[in-house]
Amino acid sequence: MIAMGGSIGTGLFVASGSAISQAGPGGALLAYVGIGIMVYFLMTSLGEMATYMPVSGSFATYATRFxxxxxxxxxxxxxxxxxxxxxxxxxxxxxxIVRFWFPSWPSWAISVFFLLLIFAINIISVKSFGETEYWLAFIKVTTVIIFLAVGLLTIVGILGGRGPVGLKNFTYKGGPFIGGMPAILSVFVVAGFSFQGTELIGITAGESATPEKSIPKAIKQVFWRILLFYILAIFVIAALIPYTSPKLLGSSASDIATSPFTLVFQRIGLAGAASVMNAVILTSVISAANSGMYASTRMLWAMGKEGQAGRIFAKTSRRGVPLMALLLTTFVGAFTLLTSIMGPHVYTLLVAASGLTGFIAWLGIAISHYRFRKAFRFQGHELDELAYKAKWFPFGPILAMFLSIVVILGQDIPAVLHLNWEHLGISYMSIPLFLVLFIYYKVKYKTKVIPLGEVDLSPHKDDPDYVAKQARMKQQQK
Known part of the structure; x- marks a missing residue:
């Protein structure tokens, strides 16, 4: 439920409408299917490594070792x-979102309240994080199921009072494909952002009592449900709302009234549809913030353990929470107050700053898995030793690498074609950031690509810290 809910957010509730308006119903469906296939292979790649070597902050550890x-x-x-x-x-x-109901409330006070709430959830224990995410995910998944049921009944004419809608909107005004490949590529970016969060399964592997069972189960069951939700949701929206509708152009959480979910609920006469969806989107954003706090603190904790961040970040509380990593991440989260002091342009910069980093992480997962499997076979290991084996190797990671690079480079094609340097700087700022970090470490420590025969394949199951942590978690679960 947590992994499924983690990938259902404003990307589905709001930005899906923008995707349909850009590339038409067919283009949007094609983009979401394509990215969905890529993410499936990424999930299987991550699952193979995470079951063999379950560690928190897995991406950095796998890339470092492989x-x-x-x-x-x-x-x-x-x-x-x-x-x-x-x-x-x-x-x-x-x-x-809250100011939708209470426009007179100060933004900074609302932000401080939710930041402290997320901090409290994460500082208590891993269990409190998991329980919170479960119920937030339950709300989102339930909303999507209700939406799909209402939408499909409206398409066939049982609800809505206007008779069957059918698929006429798919061929409306030159549909289903609009704008050609450039439009579809731009929607690939939107679809990719929508699916980001599925990789959290790898982050949580190190804190799972039985990762060899829970990780494969999560990959097999959850991903197909996510893909089903997204594809069916895009289909329902495209069938009920023409892609030319200006109300589909909203692409931020502030456009609650233009959420395609709101539009579909309003079509059947649901009173207060905007307010209901506003509440659901609020739970979605809280869930995303909660996941963000968890993922970032575990990554910083893992880097502290590996010596790639200050050792102070490797320390944990009695409940196993990486306290200093949590405090630093909370401090960064406090930059939200600048949006109240310096204006909404700071919010835009924050959104742009988080842009391509998720795709860079996906590219790193694919490369790490390709190297892991090559080293595994090169050193004489048999695939039967793996608790979970990724299918279609090496096609899966190679496809994921190719599509990740395409999406990264195609992030802002109009800015590239027109040499809009301001937009280029904002859209692609994550690339020079990654390169600066890579070159700094490369030059300082004179590292090299690890030969396949020297790749460290020893699982962390023999690590005393890992064994102690697993024992502590099992005791807490009792």
């Missing part, structure tokens, strides 16, 4: 930066 320590260093700080800034964005967004 590729190059400089890649692991840059990837880890990149991912921490991604979620820490995303936390700031989400906390700012809570103020926008």
């Amino acid at each position: 590729v190059d320590p400089a890649v692991g260093f840059a990837l880890g700080w990149n991912y921490w930066f991604n979620w820490a800034i995303t936390l700031a964005v989400d906390i700012s967004t809570t103020a926008i």
Whole structure:
């Protein structure tokens, strides 16, 4: 439920309408299916490594051990930066959403309240994080199921009072494909952002009592449900609302009234549809902030353990919470207050800053898995030793690498074609950030790509800290 809910957020509730308006119903469906296939292979790649070597902050550790320590260093700080800034964005967004009901309330007070709430949830224990995420995910999943049922009944004419709608909107005004490949590529970016968060399964592996069972189960069951939700939701929206509708152009959490979910509920006469969806989107944003806090603190904790961040970040509380990593991430989240002091342009910059970092993380996962499997076979290991085996190797990670690079480079094609340097700087700022981190570590420590025969494949199951942590978690669960 947590992994499923983690990938259902404003990308589905709001930005899905923008995707349909840009590329038409067919283009949007094609983009979401394509990214969904890529994410499936990423999930299987991550699952193979996470069941063999379950560690918190897995991406940085895997890249460090299987590729190059400089890649692991840059990837880890990149991912921490991604979620820490995303936390700031989400906390700012809570103020926008709450002011929908209470416009006179100060934004800074709302942001402080939710930041302290997220901090409290994460500082108590891993269990409190999990319980909170479960119920927030339950609300989101239930909303999507109700939406799909209402939408499908409206399409066939049982609800809505206007007779069957059918699929006429798919061919409306030149549909279903609009804008050609450039439009579809731009929607690939939107779809990719919508699916980001599925990789949290790898982050949580190190704190699962039985990762060899829970990780494969999560990958097999959850991903197909997520893909089903997204594809069916896009289908329902495209069938009921023409892609030319200006109300589909909203693409931020502040456009609650233009959420395609709101539009569909309003079509059947649901009173207060905007207010209901506002509440659901608020739970979605809180969930994203909660996940962001968890993921970023665990990544920073893992880098502290690996010596790629200050050792102070490797320390944990009696409940196993990485306290100093949590405090630093909360401090970054406090930058949300600048949106109240310096204006909404700070919010825009925060959104842009978190842009491509998720795709860079996906690229790192694919490369790490490719190197892991090659080293595994090179050193004489048999695939039967793996608790979970990724299917279609090496096609899966190669496809994921290719599509990740395409999406990263195609982030803002109009800015590239027109040489809009301001937009280029904002859209692609994550790339120079990653390169600076990589080059800094490479030059300082003179690292190299690890030869396949020297890749460290020893699982962490023999690590005393890991064994003690697993014993502590099992005791807490009793």
